[in-house]
Amino acid sequence: xxxxxxxxxxxxxxxxxxxxxxxxxxxxxxxxxxxxxxxxxxxxxxxxxxxxxxxxxxxxxxxxxxxxxxxxxxxxxxxxxxxxxxxxxxxxxxxxxxxxxxxxxxxxxxxxxxxxxxxxxxxxxxxxxxxxxxxxxxxxxxx
Numbered sequence: 570x571x572x573x574x575x576x577x578x579x580x581x582x583x584x585x586x587x588x589x590x591x592x593x594x595x596x597x598x599x600x601x602x603x604x605x606x607x608x609x610x611x612x613x614x615x616x617x618x619x620x621x622x623x624x625x626x627x628x629x630x631x632x633x634x635x636x637x638x639x640x641x642x643x644x645x646x647x648x649x650x651x652x653x654x655x656x657x658x659x660x661x662x663x664x665x666x667x668x669x670x671x672x673x674x675x676x677x678x679x680x681x682x683x684x685x686x687x688x689x690x691x692x693x694x695x696x697x698x699x700x701x702x703x704x705x706x707x708x709x710x711x712x
Contacts, residue, residue: 605679606712608651612668613710615647615654616687619666623656623689632661633689646671652685663689667696682709 619641626632626639633639635658643656652668659665668685683697693710695701701709 605682608649608670609679609682609685609709609712611647611649612652612670612685615652616666616668616685619645619654619656620664620687620689620691623664623666627662633658633664634661665689681705685709 622641623633623639626641630639635641641656643654645654646652647654647668650671652670655667655669657665657667665686665688670679670684680697682695684695686694686696693706695706695709697705
C-alpha cells in the first residue's frame with residue numbers, strides 16, 4: 570500500500586504567502602488614496618456649506634463682516650473632522666474660506682492637494698508647497 574500526502578508543501582505555502590504579499594502591496598496604497606479622496610470631499614462640502622451660509626448673511630445684512638451682523642464662526646471642523654474651516658473677510662464685500670487638513674489628512678499625507686480655498690467670487694484653489702498648476706487645482710477639486 571502506498572501512502573498519500575495530505576498536507577501542504579513548503580513551496581505551495583510560500584507561493585500563497587507571496588501572492589498575498591503582492592496583493593497587499595497593491596491594495597494598501599490604493600486604499601490610502603481612496604480615503605484621502607473621500608476626505609477631500611468632506612473639505613469641499615464644508616467649504617461650499619460655509620460659503621452658502623456667508624452668502625445668506627450677505628443677502629440679509631449686505632455684508633460679510635461680523636460687525637455688521639453676520640455671525641459665522643471661523644475655525645470650525647468639517648463634518649467628518651478631517652479639516653478645519655476658517656474664514657477671513659477682506660472687507661465687507663469679500664471673503665476667503667480655507668479648509669486646512671488635520672488628523673492624518675495633513676499636508677505630509679496629502680501632498681497633492683493640501684488645503685482648499687474658496688472665495689466670494691467662487692474661485693477655487695489649493696494651497697500646497699510650490700505653485701499649483703490649473704490642471705492640479707482642477708484635479709483636486711473634481712475628485
